Structures are given as C-alpha cells and as structure tokens.
Amino acid sequence: MxxxxxxxxxxxxxxxxxxxxxxxxxxxxxxxxxxxxxxxxxxxxxxxMAGANWWPVSLPNTREQDWDRITYLALDRLASEVPEAGIHYQDAIIYKRNKDQDTVMTQWQQTLLSDEPWFKGLVRGFRKLNKEEIRGDADSGTRFQSVCINAGxxxxxxxxxxxxxxxxxxxxxxxxxxxxxxxxxxxxxxxxxxxxxxxxxxxxxxxxxxxxTPTRGQIVLVRNEIEAMYDISGTDDGDEECTYLMMRAAGGGTVIGGSYQKGNWDTNVDQSMNNRIMKRAIALAPELVKPGQGIEALDVIRTYAALRPLRIxxxxxxxxxxxxxxxxxxxxxxxxxxxxxxxxxxxxxxxxxxxxxxxxxxxxxxx
Ligand SMILES: Cc1cc2nc3c(=O)[nH]c(=O)nc-3n(C[C@H](O)[C@H](O)[C@H](O)COP(=O)(O)OP(=O)(O)OC[C@H]3O[C@@H](n4cnc5c(N)ncnc54)[C@H](O)[C@@H]3O)c2cc1C
CATH class of the missing domain: 3.40.50.720 (NAD(P)-binding Rossmann-like Domain)
Structure with missing residues (x-):
C-alpha cells in the first residue's frame, strides 16, 4: 500500500x-x-479534434453503460450551470435505413440506433420520429435531447x-x-x-x-448552422464512411463527419471523401444551405483527419x-x-x- x-x-x-x-x-x-x-x-x-457529443454506443448492463450514464449526468450539469465549460444542449436526431441492418457501422451503433435504448429514461424527450419527420432515404428514427461540447x-x-x-x-x-x-x-x-x-x-x-489501433475520422468544419445534431445508420459510399453533424457550443462551428476507418493511420485529407461528406450532409440537414444550393455554399473553416484511440x-x-x-x-x-x-x-x-x-x-x- x-x-x-x-x-x-x-x-x-x-x-x-x-x-x-x-x-x-x-x-x-x-x-x-x-x-x-x-x-x-x-x-x-x-x-x-473530436466533435464532441454524447451519443452512447455502449451495450446495456456493461461497465461502458455505467461510464456513459455517469458522464451524461456530469455533462448535463455543466451544460445547465457552467457556461464557461463550452457545452450546450442540442437535440439529437438519429435516422435508420432498413438496408443498413447488417453493416459494420450499424453493429457499432446498435445502441444509438435502437428504438428502445438503455438511455431512453435518462435523457430528456426521447421519442420515435413520426412519418412526416423522416428525411431522405431513412425508414425510421428517434429524437432526444443531448449535449455538444466545444472541444477547444x-x-x-x-x-x-x-x-x-x-x-x-x-x-x-x-x-x-x-x-x-x-x-x-x-x-x-x-x-x-x-x-x-x-x-x-x-x-x-x-x-x-x-x-x-487508430480509427480514422475525416471531418469538415463549417460556419453554416444546423437546428439539431444528425446521424444516419449508413451511406451508399462504402462501409467505412458515415454521416453525422453537430454544432459546437460557443461559436465552435458545425462538425460534419465523416469516416470510421479501423487500422488507418493516414492523417492526410482525402478530397474526394470530403466532397462525399459534404453532399451527404446537405441531403441529411438541408438547412445547412439555402434551397437549391450545393456544397459550394458550405463555408469551410478547415478539413482534417484525426485518429480515434480504439482498443480491440x-x-x-x-x-x-x-x-x-x-x-x-x-x-x-x-x-x-x-x-x-x-x-x-x-x-x-x-x-x-x-x-x-x-x-x-x-x-x-x-x-
Ligand atoms: C473525428 C473524431 C470525432 C470524435 N467525436 C467524438 C464525440 O462526438 N464524442 C466522444 O465522446 N468522443 C469523440 N471522439 C473520440 C475522442 O476524441 C477520444 O476518445 C478522446 O479524445 C481520447 O482521449 P484521450 O485522452 O484518451 O487521448 P488523447 O486526447 O490523444 O490524449 C493523449 C495524451 O497522452 C499524452 N501522451 C501519450 N503518450 C505520451 C508519452 N509517451 N509521454 C508524454 N505524454 C504522452 C499525449 O501527449 C496527450 O496529452 C472523436 C474522435 C475523432 C477523431
């Protein structure tokens, strides 16, 4: 001792x-x-380099679930009582496409994509989306209040x-x-x-x-604003790409992702991937630009690739x-x-x- x-x-x-x-x-x-x-x-x-928000991917009755629960309560307090911490509330809208059922991305996000996740009673306002709220090629979805952190x-x-x-x-x-x-x-x-x-x-x-091992994530950070955070179960651009958006607190810009590339150490930005990320973002969150506008209307602050420290x-x-x-x-x-x-x-x-x-x-x- x-x-x-x-x-x-x-x-x-x-x-x-x-x-x-x-x-x-x-x-x-x-x-x-x-x-x-x-x-x-x-x-x-x-x-x-992180987004960052609270979107649990932990399975029920695990120590990871307990970590997420403990952290939600701490971040919730900071968002409501400590403005200088750079955390604000933002609704999370999570879309699901039936065709993504067996993908790597869906398996990783199974808790977040669930209609009955363990955190349903922890967060405020958890509910299933109604038909009129479903966007693009999504088939269903959920909505709840969460937090977004300005990492800097x-x-x-x-x-x-x-x-x-x-x-x-x-x-x-x-x-x-x-x-x-x-x-x-x-x-x-x-x-x-x-x-x-x-x-x-x-x-x-x-x-x-x-x-x-690293899990590479490519990001486009823009000045354009969104009304909520968005995520969707998959893309038609391969198993390593994903689409999510969140607006950082305190003028930190809107983070548009991304990718989830296991074992990839490359921190150079892939420009063609950037274009795909931006196009998918506008399809999911049309309020990013004015009606009829495309990716040229995104006011880019910077683009980068970062490495999530995954442990197998x-x-x-x-x-x-x-x-x-x-x-x-x-x-x-x-x-x-x-x-x-x-x-x-x-x-x-x-x-x-x-x-x-x-x-x-x-x-x-x-x-
Ligand atoms: C694009 C992207 C988006 C993300 N979004 C989210 C999100 O929305 N929500 C979320 O929860 N997470 C998110 N993450 C994941 C999150 O960023 C990481 O899990 C987290 O930052 C890991 O923090 P860490 O302190 O373990 O490692 P790091 O932030 O990498 O810190 C490691 C520290 O160890 C020090 N160090 C290492 N080796 C040595 C040494 N030999 N000597 C001295 N110092 C050393 C480094 O200098 C550094 O200070 C995201 C990650 C990425 C890349």
Missing amino acids: ASNNNIVVLGAGVVGLTTALLLLQRGYSVTIVAAHMPGDTDPYYTSP VYLAWLVGECRKRGGVFKRRMVKHVEEAGEWHHTGGKVACVVNCTGLLASKLGGVMDAKV GGVRLEREKIGKTEVVHNYGAGGFGYQASYGMAEYSARLVDEVCGRKGPEEKAKL
Missing part, C-alpha cells in the same frame, strides 16, 4: 484531464505530465479546473511509463501513475499495447505493477472518450484509492 498521495497522470487529453480533476477533488496531489497539451494540434493527440473551450476549462485545485502541468515526452513516476512536482515519491496516453499507449515503454476488446482500465511502479491504466476510448470521460475517471479514481489504501464511497457508507 502506498504511503503518500502523490499521483502523476500521464496524458492531457479529455481522459487524463478528467481523471486528474476527479483525483484533485478527492484530495490527491496531482501532476499532469504530457507531451501534448490543450492548444496543440498533433495527429496523435485526439481530444482537440472544454479542454482549456478542464486545465483551469485542475490548476484551481493545485494540479501542476509538466510538458514531457516520456519513453517508459515508470519514468513518469519521477516527475511529480514536489520531487517526492509517487504512489501511482495513471496512464491516459490514448493512441500512444501502443508505443509507450512498459506498455506497448498492440491492441491499440475494449478500454483498458485496470491496475498493473510495472517494475516498482503502481500503474492504473485508463486508455483506449476509441470514439467515446468525451461521452465516457467522467465514468472512466471515476472508475480509475477508485483504483487509485485502492492503491493508496483509501476507502471508496461504498465502503465508507457501510461503516
């Missing part, structure tokens, strides 16, 4: 920052060590919340996970390193997780002793790092409590 409460969180993406925040709230002394920080743009730093504003807000509680940031590229334990700002011994390295967990010494078999959230260092792993969030962030952070903090011999809330309640 550790004899102090010094923690290093390795990674300053949404997973690392949220974990650091929850540990600080529990009274730990936390240093956040990372090669990339909010404000950077780097192909291996996923968080600033939100990550900066998380940094501020950590600093306010005494969290210290150090910019380092760490070669081996054990090395992170040397960087606590007090210079003292570290009780535990929390490994939130995302995609780069595949290259970090002592971890080298071969199950971590699921997120790694567990303890491991590496050499002399106690490590809690928390990485591999794929396309759901924002919408599961508070749940993943809460579960990691419980493992840190275990390492440090603290009693968790459940145990305390029993006493």
Whole structure:
C-alpha cells in the first residue's frame, strides 16, 4: 500500500484531464505530465479534434453503460450551470435505413440506433420520429435531447479546473511509463501513475499495447448552422464512411463527419471523401444551405483527419505493477472518450484509492 498521495497522470487529453480533476477533488496531489497539451494540434493527440457529443454506443448492463450514464449526468450539469465549460444542449436526431441492418457501422451503433435504448429514461424527450419527420432515404428514427461540447473551450476549462485545485502541468515526452513516476512536482515519491496516453499507449515503454489501433475520422468544419445534431445508420459510399453533424457550443462551428476507418493511420485529407461528406450532409440537414444550393455554399473553416484511440476488446482500465511502479491504466476510448470521460475517471479514481489504501464511497457508507 502506498504511503503518500502523490499521483502523476500521464496524458492531457479529455481522459487524463478528467481523471486528474476527479483525483484533485478527492484530495490527491496531482501532476499532469504530457507531451501534448490543450492548444496543440498533433495527429496523435485526439481530444482537440473530436466533435464532441454524447451519443452512447455502449451495450446495456456493461461497465461502458455505467461510464456513459455517469458522464451524461456530469455533462448535463455543466451544460445547465457552467457556461464557461463550452457545452450546450442540442437535440439529437438519429435516422435508420432498413438496408443498413447488417453493416459494420450499424453493429457499432446498435445502441444509438435502437428504438428502445438503455438511455431512453435518462435523457430528456426521447421519442420515435413520426412519418412526416423522416428525411431522405431513412425508414425510421428517434429524437432526444443531448449535449455538444466545444472541444477547444472544454479542454482549456478542464486545465483551469485542475490548476484551481493545485494540479501542476509538466510538458514531457516520456519513453517508459515508470519514468513518469519521477516527475511529480514536489520531487517526492509517487504512489501511482495513471496512464491516459490514448493512441500512444501502443508505443509507450512498459506498455506497448498492440491492441491499440487508430480509427480514422475525416471531418469538415463549417460556419453554416444546423437546428439539431444528425446521424444516419449508413451511406451508399462504402462501409467505412458515415454521416453525422453537430454544432459546437460557443461559436465552435458545425462538425460534419465523416469516416470510421479501423487500422488507418493516414492523417492526410482525402478530397474526394470530403466532397462525399459534404453532399451527404446537405441531403441529411438541408438547412445547412439555402434551397437549391450545393456544397459550394458550405463555408469551410478547415478539413482534417484525426485518429480515434480504439482498443480491440475494449478500454483498458485496470491496475498493473510495472517494475516498482503502481500503474492504473485508463486508455483506449476509441470514439467515446468525451461521452465516457467522467465514468472512466471515476472508475480509475477508485483504483487509485485502492492503491493508496483509501476507502471508496461504498465502503465508507457501510461503516
Ligand atoms: C473525428 C473524431 C470525432 C470524435 N467525436 C467524438 C464525440 O462526438 N464524442 C466522444 O465522446 N468522443 C469523440 N471522439 C473520440 C475522442 O476524441 C477520444 O476518445 C478522446 O479524445 C481520447 O482521449 P484521450 O485522452 O484518451 O487521448 P488523447 O486526447 O490523444 O490524449 C493523449 C495524451 O497522452 C499524452 N501522451 C501519450 N503518450 C505520451 C508519452 N509517451 N509521454 C508524454 N505524454 C504522452 C499525449 O501527449 C496527450 O496529452 C472523436 C474522435 C475523432 C477523431
């Protein structure tokens, strides 16, 4: 059992920052060590590239469902009470085409596409769409209130919340996970390193997780506005392409996606894919442009391809002793790092409590 409460969180993406925040709230002394920080743009730093919204893909009665539930409650509070966090409410409209039934995309999104998803009673206003609301080649759909996050504003807000509680940031590229334990700002011994390295967990010494793989997502960010967030079960442009739209809070622009390309490390933008993404977006959300206008009426801010840090078999959230260092792993969030962030952070903090011999809330309640 550790004899102090010094923690290093390795990674300053949404997973690392949220974990650091929850540990600080529990009274730990936390240093956040990372090669990339909010404000950077780097192909291996996923968080600033995300949409991001809360659209659960987790199956019922799993730990992932619990992470999504915990996170929804946290984001709902931020959207209603903390405007500076850069999160706002937006209705989600999810369309389903019968012809997409057995595709990879449909399997991945089966919870989101369901008429009776586990989160039906959690969100506000969940209902099936009526016939007049169905657009394009969709056959059915659902609607509910959700949230959309301006990633740039939100990550900066998380940094501020950590600093306010005494969290210290150090910019380092760490070669081996054990090395992170040397960087606590007090210079003292570290009780535990929390490994939130995302995609780069595949290259970090002592971890080298071969199950971590990118899932490429290509995005067009535009100034045009939409009335709700949209998603549809599939496209006619192949199994790796998808169509979704969301408008970021606080003037962050409208994100139009996209693609879901497993194992693809390419961060160059494919222009022909961009054209397909924009055409599909206008078909799904005609209010993007005036009647009769096409993709030339989209006011593009930038286009980019980013890499979701997927882990085959699921997120790694567990303890491991590496050499002399106690490590809690928390990485591999794929396309759901924002919408599961508070749940993943809460579960990691419980493992840190275990390492440090603290009693968790459940145990305390029993006493
Ligand atoms: C196009 C796109 C759209 C998305 N939309 C959504 C969405 O709508 N909703 C949602 O929930 N999710 C979405 N995601 C997924 C989400 O962005 C990711 O799951 C999330 O950002 C992963 O965060 P992370 O903190 O694990 O990793 P990252 O953000 O990549 O952070 C990793 C951190 O670890 C640090 N690091 C790694 N290795 C080292 C090392 N050796 N030494 C020092 N530091 C190191 C990095 O510098 C960085 O600070 C989307 C992703 C993409 C690409």
